Every structure is written in C-alpha cells, then in structure tokens.
Amino acid sequence: MELKRKANHLLFATGCLLLLGGLAVFAGFRxxxxxxxxxxxxxxxxxxxxxxxxxxxxxxxxxxxxDRLEGTDPGELNLKALExxxxxxxxxxxxxxxxxxxxxxxxxxxxxxxxxxxxxSDTRQDYYLDAVGEKLPLSPLFTARVVPIARLGGQPLTDSxxxxxxxxxxxxxxxxxxxxPFWRAQVAxxxxxxxxxxxxxxxxxxxxxxxxxxxxxxxxxxxxxxFYRQIPPVLGWDTYHRVNVEFKDQIICx
Numbered sequence: 164m165e166l167k168r169k170a171n172h173l174l175f176a177t178g179c180l181l182l183l184g185g186l187a188v189f190a191g192f193r194x195x196x197x198x199x200x201x202x203x204x205x206x207x208x209x210x211x212x213x214x215x216x217x218x219x220x221x222x223x224x225x226x227x228x229x230d231r232l233e234g235t236d237p238g239e240l241n242l243k244a245l246e247x248x249x250x251x252x253x254x255x256x257x258x259x260x261x262x263x264x265x266x267x268x269x270x271x272x273x274x275x276x277x278x279x280x281x282x283x284s285d286t287r288q289d290y291y292l293d294a295v296g297e298k299l300p301l302s303p304l305f306t307a308r309v310v311p312i313a314r315l316g317g318q319p320l321t322d323s324x325x326x327x328x329x330x331x332x333x334x335x336x337x338x339x340x341x342x343x344p345f346w347r348a349q350v351a352x353x354x355x356x357x358x359x360x361x362x363x364x365x366x367x368x369x370x371x372x373x374x375x376x377x378x379x380x381x382x383x384x385x386x387x388x389x390f391y392r393q394i395p396p397v398l399g400w401d402t403y404h405r406v407n408v409e410f411k412d413q414i415i416c417x
Contacts, residue, residue, distance in 0.1 A: 197237065197265075197266035198235060198236055198237070198266065199232050199233055199235045199237070199240070199262070199266060199267070199268050200233065200265055200266040200267045200268075201233065201267045201268070202221055202224055202231075202232055202233065202267070202268045202270070203267050203268065203269045203270070204217045204220045204221055204224075204269075204270045204272065205269070205270070205271050205272065206220065206272045206274065207271070207272065207273045207274065208274065210274075210276055212274055212276055212305060212307060213304055213305040214254035214274055214275070214302045214304060214305050214307075215252060215254045215255060215272065215274060215304070216304060219252075220249065220270055220272055223245075223248050223249055223252065224245055224248075224249075224260070224268065224270055226239065232268055237262070240262075240268075242260045242261065242262075245260045245270075246258050246259065246260045249270065249272060253275065253299055253300055254274055254275045254299065254302065255272055255273070255274065255275060256273045256274060256275040256276075257272075257273040258270060258271065258272045258273070259271045275293055275299060276293060276294070276307075277291030277292060277293055277299050277307050277309050278292060278293060278294050278309055278310075278337050278338060278340075278341040279291070279292045279309050279310050279311070279312050279337045279341070279353075280292070280307070280309050280310070280311045280312070281311075281312055281313070281319075281320050282311045282312070282313045283313070283319050284319075288319070289301060291307060291309070292312075292325060292334075292337070294334075294338055294341070295334075296325035296326050296330065296331070296334045298322050309341070310337065310340055310341075310347070310350050310351075310352065310353055310363075311352045311353065312337065312352070312353040312354070312355065313352070313353075313354055313355070314354075314355045314357075315354050315355065315356050315357065316356070316357045320355070332376070332377040332378070333355070333361075333377050335377060335380060336353075336361065336374075336377040336380055337353070339380050339381065339384070340353075343384075346384065348366065349365055349366050349367065350363050350364075350365065350366075351363065351364040351365055351366045352364050359376060360373070360374070360375050360376055360409070361374040361375065361376070361377055362374055367400070368395065368400045369400065369401055369404055370400075370403055370404055370405060370406045370416075371404065371405055371406070372387060372406050372407075372408065373405065373406070373407040373408070373409055374408060374409060375407075375408070375409030375410075376409075379411070383408045383409070384408075386408045386413075386414050387406065387408050387414075389414065390406055390408075390414055390416070394416065402416075403416040403417060404417065405417040
C-alpha cells in the first residue's frame with residue numbers, strides 16, 4: 164500500500180508538471196503570435212533632463228519609419244533594429260525594447276546627459292559635452308543647467324579636443340565640477356586661456372578664480388574652499404577680485 168501511494172503521488176506530481184509545462188508553452192505560443200497591443204515608453208530621468216520626449220520615442224518605434232506598431236504581426240517585428248534606431252538618437256545612452264505576455268511593446272530608454280556647454284561667439288555653434296567627451300547637440304525641448312566653457316583669444320574648441328590625452332585632463336576638471344553639487348552650483352563659467360590655463364567666474368562672489376592647468380584638481384578646489392570659509396566671512400566677499408590656487412600650498416588673493 165505504501166509503495167502504491169508513493170507511486171500515485173509521483174504520477175500526480177508528474178502530471179502537474181506536464182500540465183504546467185503545457186500551459187507555459189501555450190502561453191508562449193499565444194504571446195509569440197499575438198499582434199502588438201500598446202506601445203509603452205519609459206524614460207529614466209534621474210537628473211531631471213528632458214532632452215527626449217515620450218512622443219519622440221514613440222515616433223521612432225515604427226515600421227520602416229512610417230507605420231505605427233500597434234496591431235503589427237510579431238513576425239514583422241525586429242526588436243534589435245528598433246533598439247538600434249533608438250540608440251542612434253543623440254540623447255539616448257541606452258535602450259531596451261521587448262514584449263510582455265499581453266502583447267504590448269515596451270521601450271525602456273536611458274538618457275544621455277551633458278556635463279558642460281561649449282560656447283562660441285556665434286551661439287548657433289554651441290553644443291553640449293557628455294561625460295566621455297562626446298559632442299551632443301542643443302535641444303529644442305530643454306536647456307541643461309551645466310557649466311559653460313569657452314576658449315579665450317584663440318581658435319574655438321574642436322569636437323575632438325576632449326578626446327586626446329591632453330583634452331582628457333580638461334574633461335576630468337569638468338567631470339569634477341559636475342559630480343560635486345556645491346561646485347556645480349557655484350562655478351558660473353569656465354575659460355581656457357591661449358596657454359591652456361583654466362579660470363572661472365562664480366555665482367556668488369566677484370572673484371575670478373585662476374586655476375592653472377587641470378592638474379591636482381581636488382587639491383586646488385580644497386584650497387578654494389579654505390578661502391571661502393576663512394576670508395569672506397571676515398573681510399567680506401568684495402575684498403578680493405582675484406584668487407589664484409594654481410601653485411602648491413598657496414592661495415594668492417588680490
């Protein structure tokens with residue numbers, strides 16, 4: 164009797180597994196052959212940027228760039244091609260396109276993010292710079308609150324400036340500002356002189372900060388913080404108009 168009961172239990176468990184497997188295959192078959200329902204777009208926006216809209220993403224998710232995907236037979240879908248079309252957009256850092264069991268098409272988009280704006284005498288030539296030194300166009304949808312940077316008295320910065328080993332140092336300087344909320348709010352505009360030295364104006368205080376070459380970046384900003392904490396509270400913000408943190412273990416105020 165005990166052996167028979169165990170055999171019955173085994174048969175019952177096997178039957179349940181086969182039934183569940185059959186239901187899964189049936190559900191997968193239905194999902195695979197179900198026409199596209201809705202198109203659901205999710206844009207991650209952790210930095211409150213609005214460079215690409217849900218409507219713009221939806222307009223890229225089309226057949227041959229024309230017809231809407233709702234009602235499309237799954238056999239006509241190329242999810243990898245749709246992902247590639249989204250990733251080709253300047254302000255899309257990454258994208259995933261997939262279907263759910265109800266037949267809906269999902270597009271999860273992560274936006275690219277600028278850290279600086281390269282400014283020119285002709286503002287039509289301005290463009291953004293992302294964290295890896297790639298050029299991003301200005302957007303009609305949104306203006307990013309990032310630090311402007313310009314070259315003084317020389318040729319304007321080229322698209323490839325931030326890609327070589329020298330330019331990477333300047334990119335590191337811009338990344339440092341972007342990653343520190345205090346400096347991101349305090350640095351008003353950055354300038355590169357003809358000899359390559361950096362300076363910047365501030366949101367609070369009339370002092371122009373002479374930074375020197377983009378070396379020992381954290382140490383120089385630490386010295387500038389010492390100035391903020393010790394000098395203006397005692398002498399006032401308007402006492403000095405030039406602060407130089409270029410040289411090691413020195414802060415020069417004039």
